[in-house]
Amino acid sequence: MPLTGSFRTVSVLFLVHLMVLVVFTLQTAEARRLAAVNTTTSAFFVFGDSTVDSGNNNYIPTISRSNFSPYGKDLPDHIATGRFTNGKLVTDFLSSYAGIKDMIPPYLDPTLTVEDLKTGGVIPIQKQLKYFKEYKSRMEVEIGKEKTRRLISSAFFLISAGTNDFMVNYYGPTKIRSKTYNISGYQEFLLQQGQQLIQGLLGLGARKIAFVGLPPIGCVPAVITLNSDNALTHRGCIQRLSAVARRYNTLLQIKLAAIQKQIPAATIVYVDIFNPIDRMVRNPQQFGFENVNMGCCGSGMIEFSVLCNKLSPVCLDNSKYLFWDSVHPTQAAYYSVFLGLRPLVDRFMHI
Numbered sequence: 001m002p003l004t005g006s007f008r009t010v011s012v013l014f015l016v017h018l019m020v021l022v023v024f025t026l027q028t029a030e031a032r033r034l035a036a037v038n039t040t041t042s043a044f045f046v047f048g049d050s051t052v053d054s055g056n057n058n059y060i061p062t063i064s065r066s067n068f069s070p071y072g073k074d075l076p077d078h079i080a081t082g083r084f085t086n087g088k089l090v091t092d093f094l095s096s097y098a099g100i101k102d103m104i105p106p107y108l109d110p111t112l113t114v115e116d117l118k119t120g121g122v123i124p125i126q127k128q129l130k131y132f133k134e135y136k137s138r139m140e141v142e143i144g145k146e147k148t149r150r151l152i153s154s155a156f157f158l159i160s161a162g163t164n165d166f167m168v169n170y171y172g173p174t175k176i177r178s179k180t181y182n183i184s185g186y187q188e189f190l191l192q193q194g195q196q197l198i199q200g201l202l203g204l205g206a207r208k209i210a211f212v213g214l215p216p217i218g219c220v221p222a223v224i225t226l227n228s229d230n231a232l233t234h235r236g237c238i239q240r241l242s243a244v245a246r247r248y249n250t251l252l253q254i255k256l257a258a259i260q261k262q263i264p265a266a267t268i269v270y271v272d273i274f275n276p277i278d279r280m281v282r283n284p285q286q287f288g289f290e291n292v293n294m295g296c297c298g299s300g301m302i303e304f305s306v307l308c309n310k311l312s313p314v315c316l317d318n319s320k321y322l323f324w325d326s327v328h329p330t331q332a333a334y335y336s337v338f339l340g341l342r343p344l345v346d347r348f349m350h351i
Contacts, residue, residue, distance in 0.1 A: 043151050044100065045206075047128060047197070048160035051328060052091045055082025055106035069310040070297060074318070074331055075103075082106060084304070085324045086296070087331030091158075093338035094345055129200045136204060152205040156348040158271070159197065160212040162190050162248065167217050167327075171241060173226065187248050191255050198259055202266060208348045211256055212271040213249035216278050218242035221294050222326035225301040235293040237281065242274075249274055267351055269344070276340050280322055280333065287336055291315075292322040302326050 046052050050064070058067045065082065066072075072080035074087035081103070083089055088103075095101045139148040169177040170186055177186055198209060217223055218238035225231040227238045253270045260268040284292045294300030296315040297308035304325035315321055324330040329337075 043155035045155055045157045046091050049164050050084045052089055054104040058082045064305050070314050084328040085331055086318050090334045090338050149205055153207045157206050157209040161194055162214050165190055207266045208351055209268045210271050212273050213252055214245035215273050216242035217245045219281050221323050222302055289322050290320040295323040295325040296321040297325045
């Protein structure tokens with residue numbers, strides 16, 4: 001799903017999708033309750049791709065959208081918001097768990113007010129830090145420099161980066177990055193990009209950062225379809241590709257530990273997503289799943305975005321599926337991931 005127009009030249013993390021910036025301020029009754037028990041996190045920032053996009057793709061020139069049925073079928077009023085799933089995302093669950101907000105608005109929505117911008121948003125990849133700098137400046141005007149500094153320094157930052165770079169840009173149909181890099185070189189390139197993003201955020205005052213590793217990319221339905229000898233009968237994970245993700249995760253942990261050592265005043269942690277998803281694939285019944293190698297929408301083998309539309313058949317019970325379309329998990333899967341992230345949120349909220 002290449003972006004069109006000016007977005008076609010993007011060459012950093014998540015070439016195909018978007019970087020997402022979600023900003024939450026503690027303002028609900030539940031948030032005040034958490035504050036009463038020594039909660040120190042003032043805001044929640046999330047950078048990522050389509051797995052955490054709350055609808056930014058609705059506002060840029062791209063066909064990579066999901067603001068139509070059957071996406072969003074399990075959201076309130078069954079409205080497709082631009083989330084690439086049937087319901088809520090991990091970030092929605094995390095926000096709700098923190099008592100902040102149930103649903104995250106996209107930053108590029110032209111109807112958002114200043115008050116809206118205090119509670120959520122999304123940004124394009126190549127402007128991620130530029131927009132964050134603009135956000136910081138805007139908040140300094142609204143609430144003052146000192147309050148903005150405290151807000152950012154006590155905020156929880158979560159980064160999810162790299163999946164599309166491997167699945168689409170390196171191993172996808174065009175294999176565009178494999179023409180320039182061998183796999184070791186490409187892994188190092190992405191690690192450097194991730195390091196630059198972290199250092200940029202640290203320079204802007206971030207002090208609590210969690211970086212999500214890669215999932216077992218060889219288990220994604222579209223990847224299985226494109227790499228299996230017979231995708232109709234052999235739907236097992238492509239282990240050689242998942243092994244690449246595992247190796248990258250090891251290198252990422254080493255990189256994050258090195259950054260942490262250099263910046264002892266910050267808290268920088270690795271978030272394992274590989275093993276939770278791998279456990280769901282290997283033991284689906286334990287998580288209530290019956291199908292883990294095909295999506296719920298369409299044939300489940302190749303459809304996503306515009307190929308998963310109102311004319312597509314959908315499974316009878318998407319809660320039994322790990323994947324909603326051939327790339328993105330279901331709300332049920334996201335909820336299982338969220339359950340594993342709660343201890344991290346609790347930790348960051350009390351640092």
